[in-house]
Amino acid sequence: MFKIKKLWIASEWESTLRDAGLLDIESVSKREFDWFEAPNRRRGGWSGVTRIVLNPDAVPQDQKAVFLKIQQNHFYRAPSTFFLKRLSFAREFDALQALAPVVSCMPNLLQFAQWEQDGNQGSLIITEALEGLQPFDTWLKEQKDSADTNQSEPILKALQSVASAAREVHHAGWAHFGFYPKHAFIRQDENGDFSTCLIDLEKARQPLRSTQSTIEDVSRFLRHSTELNNEEKVAYLRAYFQTDTFSDAQKRMIRKMHGGPSV
Ligand SMILES: Nc1ncnc2c1ncn2[C@@H]1O[C@H](COP(=O)(O)OP(=O)(O)O)[C@@H](O)[C@H]1O
Numbered sequence: 001m002f003k004i005k006k007l008w009i010a011s012e013w014e015s016t017l018r019d020a021g022l023l024d025i026e027s028v029s030k031r032e033f034d035w036f037e038a039p040n041r042r043r044g045g046w047s048g049v050t051r052i053v054l055n056p057d058a059v060p061q062d063q064k065a066v067f068l069k070i071q072q073n074h075f076y077r078a079p080s081t082f083f084l085k086r087l088s089f090a091r092e093f094d095a096l097q098a099l100a101p102v103v104s105c106m107p108n109l110l111q112f113a114q115w116e117q118d119g120n121q122g123s124l125i126i127t128e129a130l131e132g133l134q135p136f137d138t139w140l141k142e143q144k145d146s147a148d149t150n151q152s153e154p155i156l157k158a159l160q161s162v163a164s165a166a167r168e169v170h171h172a173g174w175a176h177f178g179f180y181p182k183h184a185f186i187r188q189d190e191n192g193d194f195s196t197c198l199i200d201l202e203k204a205r206q207p208l209r210s211t212q213s214t215i216e217d218v219s220r221f222l223r224h225s226t227e228l229n230n231e232e233k234v235a236y237l238r239a240y241f242q243t244d245t246f247s248d249a250q251k252r253m254i255r256k257m258h259g260g261p262s263v
C-alpha cells in the first residue's frame with residue numbers, strides 16, 4: 001500500500017505542479033525518468049536527479065524548468081542527530097527551509113514529499129532550475145582555458161562570492177558538508193560582480209564547533225578546485241576569513257586543510 005507520510009508544496013506553485021502531474025506522488029514514484037546524472041546507489045537504496053520542463057509546448061524562452069530529485073531507501077546518518085537514519089532529502093528539505101531566510105541565494109524549493117510503500121521509504125524534492133548560473137568548476141575551467149590572459153580579476157571576484165556564501169551558511173550555524181565546486185553555482189551580473197547559490201544540501205547540518213564548518217567546507221572546496229593556484233587559494237581564504245593577514249589560529253586551521261595552500 002502506498003502511504004504519503006509528508007507533503008509540502010509552495011502554494012504559489014501548486015497549480016503549475018498539478019498541471020504537470022507532479023502532485024500525483026504515487027504515479028511520479030513509479031515513473032521512469034531520463035536521469036540528469038546516473039543515480040547514486042548505496043546499500044540497497046538509490047537516489048536520482050532529473051530535469052523536467054513543466055511546459056514543453058511553450059517557446060524555448062518561456063519554458064520553465066525544475067529539478068526533481070527522487071530516492072528510495074537512501075539514508076544518511078548524521079552525527080549531530082545521534083546517527084538517526086533519515087532519508088537524505090528529508091534532511092535537505094529541513095536545511096533548505098532553515099537556510100533560505102538567512103542566505104542570499106538558495107534554490108527555490110517547490111515541493112517535498114515523503115512516502116512509504118511495502119516497507120520501502122521514498123521521497124522527492126523539487127527546486128526551480130537555476131537559470132543563468134553555472135557551477136563554479138565548469139566556469140573556472142572555461143576561464144583557465146580561455147586565451148584571455150587578463151582573467152585573474154573575475155576569478156578573484158568569483159572566489160569572493162563563493163567565500164561569502166560559505167560565511168553566510170556558517171554564520172547561521174550550519175555547514176554544507178558537500179561543498180564541492182560543482183555545488184556552488186555562480187552568476188556574473190552586468191557590473192562584473194558575482195553571486196553564488198549553493199545546491200545539494202543533503203548533508204548539511206549544524207555542527208557543534210564552528211571550526212568544523214570551516215575545515216569541512218573550505219577545505220573540500222579548495223581540494224576539489226584543482227585548477228586554482230596557490231595565490232587564488234590564499235585569496236579565497238582571505239575572503240573567507242575577511243582578513244589580509246591570517247592569525248596563528250587561522251594558519252593552524254589552514255594547515256589542517258587537505259588541498260589548502262601553503263601560508
Ligand atoms: N535547482 C537546480 N538548478 C540547476 N541545476 C541543478 C539544480 N538542482 C540540481 N541541479 C543539477 O543536478 C546535479 C545533481 O543535483 P544534486 O542536488 O547535486 O543531487 P545529488 O545528490 O544527486 O548530487 C547538480 O550537480 C546540478 O548540476
Ligand SMILES: [Mg+2]
Pocket residue numbers: 183200
Ligand atoms: Mg550533488
